[in-house]
Amino acid sequence: MPLSPGPLSPDELRRIHAYWRAANYLSVGQIYLLDNPLLRESLRAEHVKPRLLGHWGTTPGLNLIYAHMNRVIRANDLNAIYVIGPGHGGPGIVANAYLEGTYSEVYPSITRDAAGLRRLFRQFSFPGGIPSHVAPEIPGSIHEGGELGYALTHAFGAAFDNPDLLVCAVVGDGEAETGPLAASWHSNKFLDPVRDGAVLPILHLNGYKIAQPTVLARIPQAELDQLMRGYGYQPFHVTGDDPERVHQRFAAVMDTVVAEIARIQRQARAHGDPSRPPWPMIVLRTPKGWTGPSVVDGAQVEGTWRSHQVPVAQIHDNPEHLAELERWLHSYRPEELFDADGRLVAELTGLAPSGNRRMSANPHANGGELLRDLALPDFRDYAVEVANPATTFSEATRVLGGFLRDVMTANPTTFRVMGPDETVSNRLGALFQTTSRAWNAQIVDGDDDLAPDGRVMEVLSEHLCQGWLEGYLLTGRHGFFSCYEAFIHIVDSMVNQHAKWLKTTRHIPWRRPIASLNYLLTSHVWRQDHNGFSHQDPGFIDHVVNKKAEIIRVYLPPDANTLLSVADHCLRSRHYINVIVAGKQPALNYLPMDAAIAHCTRGIGIWDWASNDHGPASRSEHAAADGMPDVVMACAGDIPTLETLAAVDILRRHFPDLKVRVVNIVDLMCLQPDSEHPHGISNARFDALFTADRPVIFAYHGYPWLIHRLTYRRTNHTNIHVRGYIEEGTTTTPFDMVMMNNLDRFHLVIDVIDRVPSLGARAAHVWQDMVDARIAARTYTRDFGTDMPEISNWTWPY
């Protein structure tokens, strides 16, 4: 076949093709071979793994792109990483990391010789070995394969604030059907060509998913072209199944797009012009399972969905399959690629970049290596004055906003705040005193706080916020995600995958810890009374606590100062998922800053000032057993704390002799046994706080069952009675919301009366009063449309 015209000389073409053959050979070897890694002898069934697990279909395309990225990296000294949407293509990325030496550097037992090759092949998708997907174990990856949809958001997250970085992001045509991916093309409206790096999306159309074609491969190319232009890109199409022609065409296109990206950046930076250019992208259309078996058992395999996993699989039962595998492996001519020792031949090793320019060794893909502490102002400077507990009001998140503003100012290139159009709604608007929203679409007169170089990322997509932030953290930076509590469930599955990444990477020595993923969940269930039922769901906490205890932290600061203390702690932490739940509405301040710090540090504690179960001389937790309470009023969350204190006030007035202890929980994981969670408290301490046998009325922010789940092993568990959100809500008043869920002060008093038999004759009257008070509150609300003033303006009288 005559050479196609293109930028590659015959020798370059021959060598890049050989490099691709080597990567493909190593990929097939990983999927199949236990032994005989260089085919130095005839292939026998015992050389082949008994269970064949892996995905071939996407791999040759990934290898092609890798080889051509290597070429332009070397030619242009690019600083590039590779984000692999088709995460099934694990063997290809392992193969490339091995070919360029990184793999042996981080896993010294996988040597660059025949013995190492044998181990490389054997470990893949093998018990005790490595996963079959692009996984944390693979150097160069910031992106686990498996759940699809996040390649582009991760890529953009990596590119933000990395002006010299080029992120090559391969989007599989299966992944392209997902919602998150479909939205994430619009990330180009949030990227500043002056300040940020570049993302080169390569839409790889191999045409098939597991069992059927893909949508984007089956619409006319003109329609696909319009779609990409509509998304704001300049598409370059490369289509083919003849390797040489594709090499030439792809090389030409790669040269063009790399030059175009350089031109865009030069122009933007020379003139300080951040306006959004039509960034180039590539549509690469090549056969699925390219270069693999064409026809197996009479059915077309290459170029169809049948090559998705293992294209020829009956190796141990069918001699023809064994022969087909051997033909396939030999088709790459491994004897030309690897020398007698099993090393890649010298003329090919030079095709990879060297040192940190290797995509598998680029430190951006091991973000912890680049991570630096945030410069944090002293959060105590933002404290609200609290002369007496529960007498003044703050909007806790607004107080936090001032702190976050100064964190932003002090860290102008390594900190971003994400939020789905809710930053101001969530009272974090102080951020806009120091920065703007990132926005690289049209800006018109009258727009506020929009700029291409803004550092608050707002888009009405929790998926994009989450994906950008993950990409940003995974490449060694810091961030903060504020979200309406109910809608954070939109990213449940993304959180799962990130939690799995964190869990796995804790045990990979060469992976350095990254900054924690910090959530502020606000506009929460108890103050979504105006948006109603659809906005009320506190279940994200339940979701995250199923993940590994070592990476999950949940905080429910009850007021502004505790929120400041918790937020500071979270911003300093590493490799966790921190969930902070805090309200944005005016709410009582309970603790002055010093007390707030102490309380947050303990995570859980008796609020002596609200308790009367001991004398002033013994106001310490350890002395509590001396003055055993009649009832423990526990609370976690700002609204439960308010209702608990109000209930305690009522109890005090009606039952002055009743010994009431108030326990407040900031760090929810304290409730678990210390054997289950690093923050868990000992049974002795739990018993000291909650007693061994007194009733505990526990007012909790979320679904009440979680408290039972966390405490079921505790001594006094059978006496713990939990109130929380029981999935009752609508558009109504704040107090009606707590009444609908039996979390209101009057009901908490009823709960105490029901569980403390010693209250005497007055109890029946008070019980009746409480029922009447609930009826009165509801009647007033339904008549006047507001809560009774004495309820909504209630303050703690002590």
Added chain:
Amino acid sequence: MPLSPGPLSPDELRRIHAYWRAANYLSVGQIYLLDNPLLRESLRAEHVKPRLLGHWGTTPGLNLIYAHMNRVIRANDLNAIYVIGPGHGGPGIVANAYLEGTYSEVYPSITRDAAGLRRLFRQFSFPGGIPSHVAPEIPGSIHEGGELGYALTHAFGAAFDNPDLLVCAVVGDGEAETGPLAASWHSNKFLDPVRDGAVLPILHLNGYKIAQPTVLARIPQAELDQLMRGYGYQPFHVTGDDPERVHQRFAAVMDTVVAEIARIQRQARAHGDPSRPPWPMIVLRTPKGWTGPSVVDGAQVEGTWRSHQVPVAQIHDNPEHLAELERWLHSYRPEELFDADGRLVAELTGLAPSGNRRMSANPHANGGELLRDLALPDFRDYAVEVANPATTFSEATRVLGGFLRDVMTANPTTFRVMGPDETVSNRLGALFQTTSRAWNAQIVDGDDDLAPDGRVMEVLSEHLCQGWLEGYLLTGRHGFFSCYEAFIHIVDSMVNQHAKWLKTTRHIPWRRPIASLNYLLTSHVWRQDHNGFSHQDPGFIDHVVNKKAEIIRVYLPPDANTLLSVADHCLRSRHYINVIVAGKQPALNYLPMDAAIAHCTRGIGIWDWASNDHGPASRSEHAAADGMPDVVMACAGDIPTLETLAAVDILRRHFPDLKVRVVNIVDLMCLQPDSEHPHGISNARFDALFTADRPVIFAYHGYPWLIHRLTYRRTNHTNIHVRGYIEEGTTTTPFDMVMMNNLDRFHLVIDVIDRVPSLGARAAHVWQDMVDARIAARTYTRDFGTDMPEISNWTWPY
């Protein structure tokens, strides 16, 4: 201002504009007014609600579309419903339902007079009244506002198999930024113009979200036009802020698109040509908060994000605001719109369609009215023979596939199966003996089972599958969604919203029950050993059980026959979310069909054939107390059942005197108290099954804490020891997976030894043997890459 050219005569224009003014007036009235609904007296502060909660910004646009839809419905006798993406626009939809009389029909107290108007206004977003969003309470709605992203998928779901239905779907430009919405434009590749109805998407660009502009409103119109063409639509642009011009232009475009849809359908149906046409869609660009206050307190409100909620809000404190509100209300000239009694004037009432042609009264928007039972074949005909328990193998989902195939055949227009490209992978391929995948993109030689009129909906987007199915169910049809267990979390938040819809509509008398949403979660955590950690997550069960007990059902059938029985039950049920978890790999059959039916009907029961805690004469549950077991081995899920039986086998051999009771749970909700869930069993029955004081070793499919949460109130709870998935996984063998999570047979035996002190001298030796067996199993696996044959081929010996 001279009239723009257009299809409306001056009189038509005047009247449609008056109708729009009426809807806008009623919308503003709902947001603001407690009294004085017709402005018959000067507006005073006491006429205005004390809390102003609602969203004005999107409402005038929704009202405009509604009025113009009414016009084309009447002109063409269309059968149409209205799916409202901008769900905040509740007041507009209520206003229109009221104007056309439906509202008073379903809520007779809201009369069509001044008194009714007063009640209509007062109830909106008011305690004891109706939510502020497009909610289940609103006739004509199939779509709760709040969480955004699902308007188009719901619309397509409604259109499937409804050839005469036109679904007008308004997509807000905020919603358009979400992932699910971005992907759902591609739904046109899954719609058959011959068989299905039509969706008319109207992208309503009012330019702003809560606090900032929207992406699609700030890209050049040419780019947006390309985007829509790339998605496969023919866009028509209507832009303006002058009402008369917009009326004329919009009317002209509506005439064009309705004619174009009719032409497409005529042509497709006349020639039986299902090929995908470029369906028309409309881009409507009008100001946010159009016709509302232009400037308030010196800031531009109309046409900006400041009109998102309540544009002038200090009514009670600021006389100027009160005056502005009064001017605003008067600007609609209510005295021309409503007669002396407060009724819409006669010349306007005729602008609405009548009877079921009213979008608010269309029965498709109250799907339960149209719902008919499925024609179900007898599921017993698909039973696998089970002569002896645990001696033969089936792939449970493959057996189910045969049943589903015949359900599909028997219900050719009212049943669909959804799956993200996993129908064959999940062993439901028998469906393709009777239908194909729905596919209206290119089909090429070699493609299997693709057709425009296919009834299996496969796309690599759980969001689309879920949204289509919701739309299909909400309009009165049936469906079944099979999904990889781990990735169903992708739709956690959609499930929340659907659960809320079901919960709320149970208490709305005129809403008829709809078919249940049935999930089959397969390729589950214990048999995702080949895809690894990213594919392993059983937490969806935890997610759904937070929703209201009255609508949640969770089933863990242990084998093929129980799966058939459960599936039949779920397909007959109404208004539930049914979650079925079942494996697809070859697994033991335990129960013949009669026993399977009995077991599933009970939901939980002792497996006498596997137990030895009583003599053959007393093989009934109630007799169990006669022969108290030494240990109860409980199991829920196919793999836990296998491991439990294997452990019982080991126990029998080593401790023949040990009395072991095996309890299997199919219906997980049985474990809850009967006070908590309708399927919950009484404490007496629970104690009879689990004893009051014997150790219970509970092998569970998912996260073990859930079992504690469900049983914490039970007598014997402190003796329940649960094994389940503890978030340990990777690419390894099936048995290694259960070992990593301590759910394996050997560990269950160890658990028994640890908890039954009476086992005597042999216990220490057996304990040691079990540890050795685990080491041997792991060593073998790491050496050979497979499980030891005696483990993977294990069968129950009794």
